Structures are given as structure tokens and as C-alpha cells.
Amino acid sequence: MRGVVMHGPRDVRVEERADPTIEQPTDAVIRVAAACICGSDLWPYRGTDAVTRPTPMGHEYVGVVERIGDELTGVKVGDFVVGSFFASDNTCEICRAGYQSRCVHAFPMGALGTQAEKLRVPMADGTLVVVPGTPNSKQVRSLLAASDVLGTGWFAAVAAEAGPGKTVAVVGDGAVGLLGVLAADQLGAERIIAMSRHADRQALARRYGATDIVEERGDAGVQRIKELTDGLGAHSVIEAVGTQESMMQAIRATRPGGHVGYVGVSHEVELPGEELFFSGVHLHGGPAPVRRFLPDLIASIMSDELDAGAVFDLTLPLSEAAEGYRAMDERRAVKVLLETENA
Amino acid sequence: MRGVVMHGPRDVRVEERADPTIEQPTDAVIRVAAACICGSDLWPYRGTDAVTRPTPMGHEYVGVVERIGDELTGVKVGDFVVGSFFASDNTCEICRAGYQSRCVHAFPMGALGTQAEKLRVPMADGTLVVVPGTPNSKQVRSLLAASDVLGTGWFAAVAAEAGPGKTVAVVGDGAVGLLGVLAADQLGAERIIAMSRHADRQALARRYGATDIVEERGDAGVQRIKELTDGLGAHSVIEAVGTQESMMQAIRATRPGGHVGYVGVSHEVELPGEELFFSGVHLHGGPAPVRRFLPDLIASIMSDELDAGAVFDLTLPLSEAAEGYRAMDERRAVKVLLETENA
Numbered sequence: 001m002r003g004v005v006m007h008g009p010r011d012v013r014v015e016e017r018a019d020p021t022i023e024q025p026t027d028a029v030i031r032v033a034a035a036c037i038c039g040s041d042l043w044p045y046r047g048t049d050a051v052t053r054p055t056p057m058g059h060e061y062v063g064v065v066e067r068i069g070d071e072l073t074g075v076k077v078g079d080f081v082v083g084s085f086f087a088s089d090n091t092c093e094i095c096r097a098g099y100q101s102r103c104v105h106a107f108p109m110g111a112l113g114t115q116a117e118k119l120r121v122p123m124a125d126g127t128l129v130v131v132p133g134t135p136n137s138k139q140v141r142s143l144l145a146a147s148d149v150l151g152t153g154w155f156a157a158v159a160a161e162a163g164p165g166k167t168v169a170v171v172g173d174g175a176v177g178l179l180g181v182l183a184a185d186q187l188g189a190e191r192i193i194a195m196s197r198h199a200d201r202q203a204l205a206r207r208y209g210a211t212d213i214v215e216e217r218g219d220a221g222v223q224r225i226k227e228l229t230d231g232l233g234a235h236s237v238i239e240a241v242g243t244q245e246s247m248m249q250a251i252r253a254t255r256p257g258g259h260v261g262y263v264g265v266s267h268e269v270e271l272p273g274e275e276l277f278f279s280g281v282h283l284h285g286g287p288a289p290v291r292r293f294l295p296d297l298i299a300s301i302m303s304d305e306l307d308a309g310a311v312f313d314l315t316l317p318l319s320e321a322a323e324g325y326r327a328m329d330e331r332r333a334v335k336v337l338l339e340t341e342n343a
Numbered sequence: 344m345r346g347v348v349m350h351g352p353r354d355v356r357v358e359e360r361a362d363p364t365i366e367q368p369t370d371a372v373i374r375v376a377a378a379c380i381c382g383s384d385l386w387p388y389r390g391t392d393a394v395t396r397p398t399p400m401g402h403e404y405v406g407v408v409e410r411i412g413d414e415l416t417g418v419k420v421g422d423f424v425v426g427s428f429f430a431s432d433n434t435c436e437i438c439r440a441g442y443q444s445r446c447v448h449a450f451p452m453g454a455l456g457t458q459a460e461k462l463r464v465p466m467a468d469g470t471l472v473v474v475p476g477t478p479n480s481k482q483v484r485s486l487l488a489a490s491d492v493l494g495t496g497w498f499a500a501v502a503a504e505a506g507p508g509k510t511v512a513v514v515g516d517g518a519v520g521l522l523g524v525l526a527a528d529q530l531g532a533e534r535i536i537a538m539s540r541h542a543d544r545q546a547l548a549r550r551y552g553a554t555d556i557v558e559e560r561g562d563a564g565v566q567r568i569k570e571l572t573d574g575l576g577a578h579s580v581i582e583a584v585g586t587q588e589s590m591m592q593a594i595r596a597t598r599p600g601g602h603v604g605y606v607g608v609s610h611e612v613e614l615p616g617e618e619l620f621f622s623g624v625h626l627h628g629g630p631a632p633v634r635r636f637l638p639d640l641i642a643s644i645m646s647d648e649l650d651a652g653a654v655f656d657l658t659l660p661l662s663e664a665a666e667g668y669r670a671m672d673e674r675r676a677v678k679v680l681l682e683t684e685n686a
Contacts (some may be wrong), residue, residue: 001468093573093575094575094598094599094600097600098600098622099599099600102600102621102623104574104575107596129380130509144626175482230436231447232436232437232447240540242620244615244616247616255437256437256442256444256445256629257437257440257441257442257445257632262620265620266616266617266619267617268616269615269616269617269620270614270615270616270617271613271614271619272612273585273587273590273609273610273611273612273613273614274609274610274614276609276614276626276629277605277608277609277612277628277629277630278629278630279629280442280444280445280628280629280630281627281629282625282627283619283625283626283627284624284625284626285620285623286599286619286620286621286622286623286624287620287621287623289600291464
């Protein structure tokens with residue numbers, strides 16, 4: 001099969017990889033209908049994270065079950081399925097508490113590389129959620145978003161306790177931040193402040209429910225959030241970047257007793273204990289337990305209530321993955337969808 | 344009046360200070376019945392926090408209202424009252440959300456120095472809670488604990504979401520940690536692991552509801568908590584120290600999706616963003632909004648359900664405050680109560 005392999009910074013190739021097989025009786029093999037490029041894939045692409053050997057890429061996927069291991073009971077050949085970027089048994093105590101991304105048997109799908117024609121899915125009964133019926137092409141795009149960016153934005157909004165009566169600020173205007181806006185809106189937030197200085201992203205944020213746009217960043221951005229909230233700060237802040245500046249911006253924009261939901265993968269972040277202590281905020285985040293939200297998200301997508309797929313503003317065949325990476329790196333695209341020939 | 348003044352590290356004197364007066368129509372002046380020495384008073388005592396001028400000390404207090412400003416309606420002369428270490432209006436949006444320690448008009452009582460015979464209390468209608476009836480001497484001790492250490496331990500337990508079915512670990516065996524054990528027990532925690540290597544503190548922890556004692560610290564302490572919790576970590580961890588080691592011990596002892604309630608005043612703490620991100624814990628803490636809990640705590644104390652005063656293992660007259668500081672510094676005492684002649 002064909003699959004995306006990163007050989008080093010800015011060196012992405014689509015090449016022949018071994019077809020995946022059933023290795024464990026709890027595995028499934030799926031034909032990937034669509035995969036995509038994640039903001040976090042840019043860390044190694046840009047050389048921030050080291051690439052020490054040719055690395056299969058991608059951790060987002062939707063597709064059709066092609067083969068199943070002997071022990072599977074929840075999925076069958078032909079099912080259209082969605083999974084998250086961590087495989088999980090969905091039965092351990094941590095999974096049952098809703099933290100499937102930290103399942104005691106958690107397995108990172110990125111290690112298998114989902115930007116490919118086929119994919120082995122471990123613990124498929126726990127990992128995969130079957131889509132009822134056959135999704136149309138627009139629904140496929142939203143289901144693919146649910147695999148990571150929608151699920152992650154949703155988790156961030158839940159972690160930030162977005163809800164009725166709340167003012168929610170969103171730091172980061174990538175796909176996760178934009179879908180955090182959508183999630184906050186769906187969760188009933190009264191006011192949603194998107195922090196963005198890009199007209200196209202501002203437009204999508206407004207379409208997803210943003211009531212205010214703040215273009216300033218850092219301390220100036222915090223100042224604007226304070227001005228918009230009677231000097232108190234937002235009740236809820238979604239952090240979807242992962243840098244020192246964005247984390248401090250999120251913490252400082254939150255009122256005492258408010259909630260920060262942070263999902264940007266931390267890179268060289270050090271949180272000053274004393275400032276955090278006196279801020280009085282709640283801090284929760286990490287790798288989103290997307291699996292927790294998948295059943296509800298799939299239901300909303302299949303009833304056309306959530307157009308999460310609108311974050312994909314560039315669609316390419318898998319064979320042109322390298323151009324997809326370039327487009328995201330150069331911020332010509334928010335989020336790139338890669339279609340296989342299975343699609 | 345007489346009051347405690349710190350002149351420099353290890354230089355604590357009881358000397359004549361000006362009698363407090365009504366400065367604002369929302370002030371009350373109280374005759375302090377009892378005050379106490381806080382673990383946080385040891386930071387300047389030990390020179391960790393600078394003492395740049397003679398500083399009145401203390402922020403915990405109970406007493407009887409002696410005089411009131413013209414605008415007060417909630418307290419009257421003769422009332423026995425308890426307040427917390429932050430004066431607060433109890434009417435602003437932050438107060439109403441339960442974060443009175445971050446009231447938009449918050450005033451730190453430590454700036455007035457409560458280790459004294461009399462005390463001015465700003466925003467007394469908001470700050471003070473009237474005790475119904477006349478407390479007996481044992482109740483007075485528990486009410487004084489409610490002013491800070493009990494309220495702080497309670498907040499930590501609430502922030503850590505201690506409750507039925509939960510395993511709670513407590514880092515720190517000072518008064519706040521011990522009362523965090525008491526709070527976790529009162530909140531219905533199933534199992535409470537106190538981390539302490541001092542026999543007397545272990546005994547009080549057990550009396551307050553600890554089911555397990557862990558003597559190890561740091562990584563070894565984390566390892567023991569994991570062993571006691573099927574390898575997962577505690578659901579809830581109370582951090583009541585404020586150092587880098589204690590914070591990391593608390594975070595690492597918490598299972599993914601679990602809650603850390605941290606109330607030790609942070610000193611030179613830097614939280615590594617990446618580790619925090621992947622830990623998946625909830626982090627909440629800061630200066631405890633003790634005022635939120637005072638009405639319930641007072642009711643429990645006056646019905647003799649909470650013997651929080653047992654944390655005071657040394658009682659001295661105010662005049663011997665210097666010995667009290669020494670005893671706490673040398674860990675001869677957990678918590679020192681200072682009695683005035685008003686008592």
C-alpha cells in the first residue's frame with residue numbers, strides 16, 4: 001500500500017509500505033477513506049521535534065473495516081468507522097472514567113501512521129465507533145474531524161467548562177481552536193471571543209459561533225479580554241497552541257475561579273508556580289480523550305448538526321501529501337484532508 | 344495595644360502598636376480572642392521571604408466585635424465573629440462565584456497583623472461571619488482553625504474533588520494537610536492516604552480519618568501511592584506544602600483525569616508543561632476562598648462535629664509569640680495558638 005513517510009524536516013514522501021495485517025485477535029484492518037495532516041505534524045516537519053528515522057505519519061482516520069481479528073464482537077467487515085489518535089480498550093478504570101487517551105493499554109495511532117491506504121487498529125472493539133449507515137462525502141469530512149480536531153476542541157471546551165452564561169475565550173485559530181469555538185457554541189456559551197488576526201479564520205470562527213474577535217496577542221490580548229469582561233477575565237479559556245506565550249495568555253485571560261482547557265501539545269512550557277497559584281484558575285487538559293465524545297459527535301454529524309468538516313480548506317489526494325504539509329507549514333491552509341483511492 | 348511585629352528573620356517581638364480605629368464606615372474593630380501562627384509565617388521567619396521593615400504579623404483571628412462603622416448591618420457589637428485571611432465584600436461577581444479570596448476588593452488581613460489584641464476588619468459585613476451563641480473554649484480553637492487552616496484544607500479537598508468512592512492522598516503533614524485529611528473524611532472519601540514521617544502527625548491524621556500512612560517522599564512516595572491504587576494513582580491529591588518537590592509529588596501521584604487541589608503557597612515552583620500536559624490531571628488551588636466555607640464550618644463546629652482545634656498542639660499567651668515561632672520553626676509544634684487577655 002501507499003503511505004506518507006517523513007524522512008526528515010520538510011522531507012515528506014509518499015511511498016510503498018507493507019500492508020497491515022491482523023497481529024492480535026483484537027485488531028481490525030481498515031481501508032482508510034480519508035486521513036489528514038495535524039498541526040502537531042508540523043513540529044517534526046519544522047524540525048522542532050527530531051525525526052531520527054523514516055517515520056510513517058498521521059494519527060487521524062476514518063474508513064471501512066476490511067478484516068477483523070477473531071475476538072472482535074463490536075465491529076464487522078464493511079462497517080464505516082471512526083477512531084481517535086489513541087487506541088484504547090475502553091474497559092479499564094481510566095477509560096470508564098472518560099480518559100481513554102490515557103487508557104492503561106493506550107496505544108498511539110501515530111506510531112502506525114494513518115496517512116496511508118490501510119491501517120491496523122489495535123483493540124478495535126474499544127477504539128473504533130461504528131457510524132450508523134453510510135456517510136455522504138460532507139459527513140465523511142466531519143467524521144474525520146471528529147477523529148482528532150473536533151474531539152480535541154470539544155474536550156478543551158468541556159475542560160474549560162464552557163456552558164450557558166459563560167464567556168469563553170479561545171487562544172489559537174488553528175483547526176482545534178476553531179472547533180473549540182464550535183464546541184463552546186454547541187455547549188451553550190453566552191459569548192465566545194476568538195483570538196485571531198487572519199480574516200479567513202475569523203470568518204470561520206464567526207460562522208462557528210464566535211461573538212467577538214480579538215486580534216491582539218500576549219499581554220495586549222489579555223488586556224482586551226479583560227476590557228470585554230468587566231475587568232474580570234473570561235470564565236472559560238480554551239488554549240489550542242501549546243507555547244509558553246499561549247499558555248500564559250490563556251491563564252492570564254481567565255478570571256479567578258475560572259477554567260482553562262488546554263490542548264495545544266506543550267512545547268518548552270514552564271508554568272510559574274507562584275503566578276499560577278495566585279491566579280486561582282482551574283487548569284485541565286492534555287491529549288484529548290476523543291473516544292469519550294465520539295458517539296455523540298458521530299450522532300450530531302450524521303444528523304447534519306455539526307459541519308466540523310469546514311475546517312478542511314484544502315483537499316488533496318494522498319499522493320500529494322508533501323504539498324499538503326507545505327501548505328499548512330506556510331499557513332496557506334488551516335487543515336489539509338488527504339483522500340485515498342478508497343474514498 | 345500589644346501585637347506581634349517581625350523585625351527580621353528569627354526576630355519576632357511583642358510590642359506596643361497603635362489601637363485600630365474605624366477608618367471606613369464598613370469597618371469593624373474586634374477584640375481578638377485568639378490568633379495563631381501560620382506555616383506561611385515561617386517563610387519570612389526563615390528569611391525565604393524578605394522582611395524589609397518591621398512587619399505586624401498574623402492573618403488568622405476570632406474575636407468579639409467592639410465597634411462598628413455606620414454602614415454595617417450584618418454584625419453588631421458583642422458578636423463573636425470569624426473571618427478569613429482576606430477581607431472581601433462578598434457581593435462582587437467573583438465573591439458570588441465562591442472565590443472571595445480573589446474578591447475585586449480583596450484586602451489581605453496579614454497587612455494589618457492579626458496577632459494582636461485588637462484588629463480592624465475591612466468590609467466587615469462581607470468579611471465576618473457571626474457565630475451563633477457563645478462558643479466554649481474548645482469551640483473557639485476550632486473556629487480559629489476555620490479562619491485559615493481548616494478552611495484551606497477544606498478548599499484543597501473540594502478542589503481535589505474528594506468524595507465518596509475516591510482515594511485521596513495528602514502531601515504535607517502540617518496543619519493544612521492534616522485538616523485536608525479531616526475534610527476528605529467529612530466529604531466521604533473512601534480511602535485517605537496521609538504522607539507523613541512524624542509519629543505525632545501520623546496519629547492525628549489517623550484520628551482525622553486517614554486509612555493509610557506513606558512515609559516515603561518524592562518518587563518513592565509516588566511509587567507507594569501507585570502501589571496502593573492498582574498502579575493508577577490517587578483520584579484526588581491534596582498538596583499542602585508549596586515546593587517544587589511537593590507539587591511534582593502531588594501531580595505524579597494523581598491518576599490521569601484525577602484532581603490535584605494545591606494550597607501550599609508556591610515558592611520557586613516551575614511546572615514542566617509537557618509533563619503536566621501528558622499527566623492529564625486537573626489542577627486547581629491558590630489562596631483558599633475560606634469565606635465560602637465559613638458558614639458551614641461554623642455550624643459543624645458549634646454542633647461539635649468538627650474538632651479542628653486539635654491541630655493546635657501548643658498554646659501560648661500572645662506575649663510569648665517568639666517562642667511560638669521558634670517551636671514551629673523547629674517542628675516542635677504543628678500549630679501554635681496565641682491567646683490574648685481578651686480570651
